[in-house]
Amino acid sequence: MNQRVFHVLEYRKVIERLARHAASSLGKEKALALKPSTSLEQVKEWQKETDEATQVLRLKGEVPLGGIFDIKPSIKRTIIGGTLSPVECLDIASTIYGGKQIKRFIEEMEEPDLPILRELVGNLVPLNELERRIRGCIDDHGHVMDGASDKLRTVRSRMRTYESRIRDKMDAYTKSKSKMLSEPIVTIRNERYVLPVKQEYKGAVGGIVHDQSSSGATLFIEPQSVVDLNNQLQEAKVQEKHEIDRILKELSEAIAVDEAYLYENVSILTTIDFMFARAKLGQSMKAAMPLMNDQGIIKMRQARHPLIEQDEVVANDIELGEDFTSIVITGPNTGGKTVTLKMVGLCTLMAQSGLQIPALDGCELAVFENVYADIGDEQSIEQSLSTFSSHMTNIVDILKHVNDRTLVLFDELGAGTDPQEGAALAMSILDEVVSRNARVIATTHYPELKAYGYNREGVINASVEFDIKTLKPTYRLLIGVPGRSNAFEISRRLGLDEQVIETAKGHIGTDSKSVENMIASLETSTRQAEKDFEEAEEILKQATELHQELHNVWAEFEEKRNKLYEKAERKAEKAIEQARMEAEEIVKDLRSRNNFKEHEWIEARKQLDETKPNLAKQKPDKAEKKSPVTRELKQGDEVKLLKLNQTGTVSEKISDNEYQVNVGIMKVKVKRKDLEYVKSQQPLKEKPMATVKGKGYHVKTELDLRGERYEEAMNQLEKYIDDAILAGYPRVSIIHGKGTGALRTGVESFAKNHRSITSHRSGGMNEGGGGVTVLELG
Structure with a gap:
């Protein structure tokens, strides 16, 4: 880099x-x-x-x-x-x-x-062991503790004893010989306890002189009576130091391990x-993580310069690398062109350093092999280079290394020399860099470059907005709109005579006037487009919220409807069950009479079973989406009429978009978009149970109940026996398997209580053994 x-x-x-x-x-x-x-x-x-x-x-x-x-x-x-x-x-x-x-x-x-x-x-x-060992020897202030070793504890105990005895003796001196002392205190010299004795009482106190005051009036004397104690204390301090060194040596060795x-x-x-x-x-x-790419694509929404305070910086949108690879920014001084240039370059360096960038979420930046910037007046006094020469030296070096993985930032390209030559040179340099497919952002004052983006593929113009009313830049970047001169407007607001301004306008060529008018029109269109976009975003937001609200209301309605279905089903089932119980009571009464016909009761009970509603099939599936199916409908297909919320059957196809549907006894014509496919017509299936033998009806002589739940098995058995009786079978076999024996017990209990079953037995060797029960019907 x-x-x-x-x-x-x-x-x-x-x-x-x-x-x-x-x-x-x-x-x-x-x-x-x-x-x-x-x-x-x-x-x-x-x-x-x-x-x-x-x-x-x-x-x-x-x-x-x-x-x-x-x-x-x-x-x-x-x-x-x-x-x-x-x-x-x-x-x-x-x-x-x-x-x-x-x-x-x-x-x-x-x-x-x-x-x-x-x-x-x-x-x-x-x-943990190393930490515990260190903490056991050294306290939070960095001192080796007494408990670091038994020897250290003993030595320090002796030291405290010696110090106590020395102080006792010294305190006695300060009390008894206070007149001989400069101050009644005990002090330390050369690590030994001494007294500040007046010069004239030197002989009266006696002992070893360790120091004297600068005036010589005070001598610091160690009394003879404490010399031995001081010696013992010093010896203990030496032992303490050796023990501390040994402890630290052991800790250091443990750390080295x-x-x-x-x-x-x-x-x-x-x-x-x-x-x-x-x-x-x-x-x-307030930064966001950028998505990184190696295609030279830069996309940042509301990006801010990282080094400008958030309450001062103006956020801008930047795009580069997809529809265009170069941006040429024109506009007045102090308008924010250089800040924009630095912001893009600095955000790129930050992203490539693993740092998040100050922009909205979803920003995208590229990884470049090199970022080059020629910004500011960096002329070298030592080399006697002018502004133009300094810039050109940098540009020459940049052009030696530019490739398709390079970001180049030019500030005031071609400045510092004759405007016509500078503009021509700027265009030539841009052409060279663009031809190498580098990513380029350049700022310039030259009006000749305003049309540059319109004549070059991959290049787009941009400008920084200037508020004519306040005579201040807004620092907003306008992509696709070249900057225009505001000299006449600014001069008018500052009070320049209108005649002078009109005369000045007369000196401007027709082409320049057309370009300025075009730019003004572009600025107006851009502002209007931005305003329309903001309004569209707000409408979209409101529509999304409304859609979500409607979705929630519809879900609530669906839930309530499902609950009503369930309630109605339970009520219907309860009514039918009550009717069944009443019918059973009636049958019991009829059976006691001589003219009771068993097969008539079986037919009546079948009709009662068929009256039970299957409301569960009518309930809408909560997880099912209600969008219409666009498949082609056929005659006999069951469909739902969306507008009427009714179910019917397709009877005829009138055209590609219209069908005739039977809804109950009515025939209606319905558009295809108002129909929802439910299911196809099912072929009629032969009933598994029989009625009267010899009239085309038949039933098997055995019933397999293996794998069925107990209640379901008993229901099947009851219906099967009714059909077998109607078929005139003398005996039937019920296959229930061995298993836990629950089904066999249930079959035997059923056989004992059924008036049409004369006897029952387990199957023989060739009949399935204990897994089969043979019922004799009479």
Whole structure:
């Protein structure tokens, strides 16, 4: 990637903002070293990482990344045999604990799916034993604790005893010899307890002089009575230091043993911190994850410059790389052309660095091998180069490297020289870059370039809007509309005499006037189109909401209708069941009479069964869509008349779009679009049960009930026996299988209670054995 473009587009400022969001020095270091990648796969992976971290922040608000330190130098020292300080050991323990915290935090999250983060924390090694060992020796302030070893506890206990005895003796001196002291206090010199004795009382106190004041009036004397105690205290301090060194040496050796795990943990924690730093930067910018491609396509809606405050920046839509590969922006100074140029370039660099960009969701950016920018007045005083020469030097270098995977940004192309020559040179440079299929955005003042986009394939004009009423730019980019001169309008509003303005207009050629009028017309049309688009979006939004509301109402209606169907079915079934019970009572009474005919009762019960409504078939399927079927209808097909909500049968096809349908006793003509296919005419099936033998009716001499539920099996058995009796069979076989014996017991119980069954027995060897019951009919 071209290094100069980082400075021109102020990429380092974005990186510095990124570093401020890192939670540790490790993350900050990695952020400051971030450079754009030219690999599409790498960029996509970085964007996925940032998106995962963004999802976590959106759900949780914050992540536990505190207490993580750069312990790599400390680990390296332990490997070469060095001894770490207590603070360094404590930093290692803190980093181990920080890793466990983030590991637990990510693993406990149920939503959303976080494959990258889960894999990272899954590779973190807890190192609980090493952390426990360090915490057992060093407190939170970095001091080695008494409990680090028995010897250290003993030594420090002796030290406290010696210090107590020394202070007691020294306090006695301050009370008894207070007049001989400059101040009645005990102080320390050369790590030994001393008294501030006045010069004239030196002999009265006695002892070892360790120091004196700058004036010489005070001597710091260690009384002879505490010399031995001070010596013992110093000896204990030496023992303490040796023991602390030994403890730290053991801890350092233990750290060196786990150095591979520690290095891996540090690397993972650095990556995680860096991921969340990128996510936090995106949140602060209200940014979105861009879709990345390698076809040079840029699509951004409401994109903003990353370094301009959100309450000041003007958002713009940018498209490049599909319908056109180059944009030529014209317009007045301070209108926002350069800001737009930098915004596209900077967003491209950010996206290729795995950072989200300040634009609406659904934005798309390309991965370029190089981004070149010639922006601003960068003339070199040392080389005595003019503005034009400086720009041309940069352009010459750019043209050496331009290809189809390059983004080129030209600011004020051809400026700094004769306007006619500059305009011609600008067009020639653009032609060269466009011919190499690079992606180009260029700004210019030259009016000759306003028509450039109309004469070149793949090139489009654009301009920054200028408000004539306020005499200020709006900073809005208008794609497809070249900029026009506002000199006359501005001069008129500033008070220039109208006669002078009209005279000036007379000096302008007809072609220039036509171009200006065309541009004005384009600007008006563009504004109107944008207004119409906004109105259309609002209408679409309202229509969508209305459609959803109607859908909900219709679903509610369907649900209520289904409930009514179910209620009606239950009521009908209840009525029929009541009628059946009453009929059974009547039959019982009739059977007690001599003139009762069994076959007449069977026929009557069949008719009663046939009166039971099958309302479940009439209920609409909740999951079924009600859209009409467009298949061709045939005579006999059952159809639904959508407008009448009735069911009928097709009797005749009148034309391709009209059919005659029988609805009950009526015949109606219906358009095809008002008919919904239900089902085709089914061929008549022969009834499985028989009536009278010898008149074309027949029934099998056996009934297979295997696999049937008990209640259904008993119903089938009852109907079968009725038909067998009508057929005149002397005996029949009921196949029920062995199984649990429930069906066999049911068949036997039925046989005992049926007046037309004289006897029953299990099947013989050749009849199916215990899996069959033979019924004798009389």
